[in-house]
Amino acid sequence: MKGPGEYGGTGRAGTTTLNGRGPERSGAPAESTVLTVRTEQDLLAIRHAVRDATLQVGFSIVDQTRVVTAASELARNAYVHGGGGTIRIEYPTRPGAVGLRLTVDDAGPGIADIDAALTDGYTTGAGLGHGLGGAQRLMDEFEIRTRDGGGTTVTVTRWADR
Amino acid sequence: MNARPTPGVPILRLGDVLVTGLLNELDDATVVAFTEELTTRITADRARGVLIDISRLEIIDSFVARTLMELTTMARLLGARVIVAGMRPPVAMTLAELGLRLAGVETALNAEHGMAALGWHQSPRPSGEVPHEGTR
Amino acid sequence: MSSTEAAARERVTGALRAETDTVSDRWVQLQLAQEELRDIVSEGELREEADALLGALLQALESDVPANRVVATDRSLRQAVTDLSMRRARAGAMPTVTSLAVLSLKEALLEAVQRQTRDTEELFTAAVLINRLLDAAGALSFETYVEGREEIIRRQSRQLLEVSTPVVRLWRQVLAVPLIGTLDTTRTQVVMENLLEAIQEHEALVAIIDITGVPTVDTAVAQHLMQTVNAVRLMGADCVISGIRPSIAQTIAQLGIDLSTILTRATLADALATAVKLTEEATTHRSAGVQENP
Numbered sequence: 001m002k003g004p005g006e007y008g009g010t011g012r013a014g015t016t017t018l019n020g021r022g023p024e025r026s027g028a029p030a031e032s033t034v035l036t037v038r039t040e041q042d043l044l045a046i047r048h049a050v051r052d053a054t055l056q057v058g059f060s061i062v063d064q065t066r067v068v069t070a071a072s073e074l075a076r077n078a079y080v081h082g083g084g085g086t087i088r089i090e091y092p093t094r095p096g097a098v099g100l101r102l103t104v105d106d107a108g109p110g111i112a113d114i115d116a117a118l119t120d121g122y123t124t125g126a127g128l129g130h131g132l133g134g135a136q137r138l139m140d141e142f143e144i145r146t147r148d149g150g151g152t153t154v155t156v157t158r159w160a161d162r
Numbered sequence: 163m164n165a166r167p168t169p170g171v172p173i174l175r176l177g178d179v180l181v182t183g184l185l186n187e188l189d190d191a192t193v194v195a196f197t198e199e200l201t202t203r204i205t206a207d208r209a210r211g212v213l214i215d216i217s218r219l220e221i222i223d224s225f226v227a228r229t230l231m232e233l234t235t236m237a238r239l240l241g242a243r244v245i246v247a248g249m250r251p252p253v254a255m256t257l258a259e260l261g262l263r264l265a266g267v268e269t270a271l272n273a274e275h276g277m278a279a280l281g282w283h284q285s286p287r288p289s290g291e292v293p294h295e296g297t298r
Numbered sequence: 299m300s301s302t303e304a305a306a307r308e309r310v311t312g313a314l315r316a317e318t319d320t321v322s323d324r325w326v327q328l329q330l331a332q333e334e335l336r337d338i339v340s341e342g343e344l345r346e347e348a349d350a351l352l353g354a355l356l357q358a359l360e361s362d363v364p365a366n367r368v369v370a371t372d373r374s375l376r377q378a379v380t381d382l383s384m385r386r387a388r389a390g391a392m393p394t395v396t397s398l399a400v401l402s403l404k405e406a407l408l409e410a411v412q413r414q415t416r417d418t419e420e421l422f423t424a425a426v427l428i429n430r431l432l433d434a435a436g437a438l439s440f441e442t443y444v445e446g447r448e449e450i451i452r453r454q455s456r457q458l459l460e461v462s463t464p465v466v467r468l469w470r471q472v473l474a475v476p477l478i479g480t481l482d483t484t485r486t487q488v489v490m491e492n493l494l495e496a497i498q499e500h501e502a503l504v505a506i507i508d509i510t511g512v513p514t515v516d517t518a519v520a521q522h523l524m525q526t527v528n529a530v531r532l533m534g535a536d537c538v539i540s541g542i543r544p545s546i547a548q549t550i551a552q553l554g555i556d557l558s559t560i561l562t563r564a565t566l567a568d569a570l571a572t573a574v575k576l577t578e579e580a581t582t583h584r585s586a587g588v589q590e591n592p
Contacts, residue, residue: 040190047221062491065221065252069260072223095380095442096449131224134260161453245588249532251494258490258529263591270534270588271501279588 032090037078037106046075046087050102053089057098059160067100067158070135074104074154077131082106082152092157099140101157109150171196175207179280180242181273183215184226193229200233204240211280212237215273217248227262234267244268247276303365306423310431311359313410313424318356321410322348328402335398338389347385351378351403355431365427369434376438383439387446396443400436404428456488463489465496471503471580472573474566476541478511486522490529497535503580504573505530508566510541520555527560531589536576537561540569559592 033053035046050071054064071087078085085106092099132154136142139156146152171192173182180203188196204212214230216222222230234244247270249257257264270276314321326344329335339347354374363371369379379400386396411424463485468474473496475489493505507526512519527537538561542550550557563569 044187044189051220062252062255062487065256066259069221069223069256072221072225073260076223076225095384095445134224134262137259137261138256161449247534249534251491251498251533254494254529254532255487255490257532258525259487263528264532265591268588268590269532271497271503272534275501275534276588 032088034086034088036084036086037075037082037104038084040079043072043075043079047072050089050100053091053100057091057100057160058162059100059158063158063160066138067102070138070156070158071102073131073135074102074156077154078104078106078108078152082108094159096161097159098162099157099159101155103153103155105151105153107151171199173200173203175203175209176277176282178208178210179277179282180204180207180209180212181215181277182212183218185218186220188226190225193226197229197233197236201236201240204237204242209242212242212244213273213276213280214244214246215248215276216246216253217250217272219250219253222249222253222257222262224260224262227257227264230264230267243280245270245276245279248272302423303427306420306427307359307365309414309420309424310407310411310427311356313414314352314356314359314407317410317413318352321406322352324406324409325352325403328406329399332395332398334392334395335386338391338395339385343385347378347382351375351382354378359431365430366434368431369438375435379435379438380442383442384446387443388450393440393443396439397436400432400439403435404432407432456484463492465492467496467500467502468506468570469574469577471501471577472506472570473497473500473502473504474506474508474570476508476511476566479513481512481519481522483522486526490526493526494529494533497530497533502535503577504536504538506538506540506566506569506573508541508569509539509546510543510566512541512546515546515550515555517553517555520550520553520557524557524560528591531591534589536589538563538569538572540564540566 033049035049036042037046047068051064051068054067059067075087078087083106085104085108088101088103088105090101090103092101132144135154135156139158141155141157141159143155144152171182171185171188173180175181180200182196182200184193184196200212203209212233214233219226230246234246237244245268246264249269268279270279322345325348326341329339329344330341354372354377355368358368358372358375361368361372369375382399383396386399407428408421408425411428412421415421415424463475463477465473465475473493475493477489479485481489489507493507496502497505507523509515509523515523523539527539530537539557540563542562542564561572563572
């Protein structure tokens with residue numbers, strides 16, 4: 001069950017500080033982290049880190065599962081096709097909502113046909129070819145950029161009302 | 163195939179059924195090793211059924227999904243029926259949204275249901291009926 | 299930054315630094331004078347807001363960010379403005395109450411500068427600076443207010459959604475969800491979540507999705523139905539869709555939507571009969587009680 005009341009309406013006022021530079025008051029941690037994707041072991045570490053991040057943001061169990069699964073797909077993509085890369089975990093906020101943003105960067109050959117890559121069943125490696133398209137469906141926002149000289153950046157965000 | 167026992171994934175034999183479970187902490191190499199060990203055991207133990215309890219799995223990504231489908235196909239070729247039991251609701255939802263159906267894989271609500279379908283019953287009832295009322 | 303502007307900024311900053319508490323008090327008093335606000339925000343809350351916002355403002359003014367960019371770039375200040383507007387939006391205040399909050403801060407600030415200087419020229423440049431500084435805050439405040447109201451509408455519609463998709467237990471190990479209205483992505487997610495949890499809780503073998511109350515079934519709705527059925531099957535339960543009216547059957551056929559892997563029945567009663575038969579089979583046959591995923 002989603003818990004819209006988890007962050008308790010107007011109750012956050014108690015965390016405001018006098019000088020305005022005190023601890024974060026948005027309810028979400030602000031520090032972003034960057035992890036590397038180089039080995040299969042890293043994929044496991046990434047799932048752990050992203051799970052922890054979803055807990056910090058206060059996502060429902062279903063949203064936790066969606067985001068960790070999307071992270072697993074994207075990290076595996078970077079590992080298999082991009083020859084490794086990095087994944088950045090960020091905590092964007094907007095009025096009334098907290099979010100989790102993942103940016104996966106790889107230095108691989110890039111994707112020649114993005115539309116095809118987003119189609120289910122398209123794959124050039126292990127898996128089912130649901131990686132990119134699946135991650136897109138599991139998250140609220142999805143952006144992909146691939147550069148001519150090689151390298152692909154995928155940015156995905158999931159929001160939750162607070 | 164010369165599969166070594168997979169660390170952390172015990173495979174038990176109950177009559178002609180192999181019972182095993184996947185844990186959350188598996189990395190890809192362990193999953194691959196598990197598949198190899200299981201297929202070896204199916205032949206060695208002449209298993210007719212395999213129950214894979216996945217109630218501990220917190221996520222299933224396309225890699226694990228593919229592994230489960232391949233396992234089912236391989237087991238079928240070796241004469242064994244695979245039942246995957248106990249998928250958690252958030253995992254089922256995410257898989258459906260991901261567009262994955264686990265084609266060809268048989269699923270059961272929990273290990274008891276799966277074992278019943280493989281011919282095992284959880285309590286020794288002379289009638290052989292699955293007790294459906296108040297199973298939990 | 300021109301020298302007059304720098305001087306004006308120094309003046310405003312100085313006044314605020316010297317009289318933070320007075321400005322804060324005055325701002326709270328000005329707001330309390332508005333009747334609409336009194337029932338919505340308490341004096342203590344107003345004071346907290348004032349302290350947070352003025353603290354952030356002072357710190358931002360002491361940096362070298364241009365006055366018109368201060369609100370846009372300073373995180374703490376943005377947060378203070380957002381918190382203030384969000385609180386009013388959530389409490390159901392009128393939009394004017396929110397904009398008056400920022401306007402009365404201008405007044406309180408200008409009064410503080412006035413106590414420091416009587417020079418018309420200096421007062422004028424200070425007023426221009428205060429305006430430049432706080433107009434962005436006013437805009438942000440209004441924007442936040444609108445988003446806050448939208449958030450409330452979203453939340454209410456989701457709550458409505460949850461009560462309007464009850465999962466009922468019809469029979470031993472048979473659940474039913476009567477769907478009313480259309481089936482979009484959000485609704486599908488709520489239905490699925492409720493249904494799957496109920497299946498696990500009741501160890502249900504069959505779930506009936508009754509679409510009598512669904513006006514039309516187009517490709518998108520069919521896709522959402524398929525998704526739900528797939529999730530139910532992954533759990534190891536079966537799904538029956540009931541309440542398919544002749545007109546809907548016609549649309550489904552015309553659109554070429556393939557529901558052939560799903561068990562469908564015309565009425566809920568038919569579906570229940572089918573479901574009961576399925577659960578009975580599960581207790582007598584080995585093959586039942588397990589889902590083959592197509």
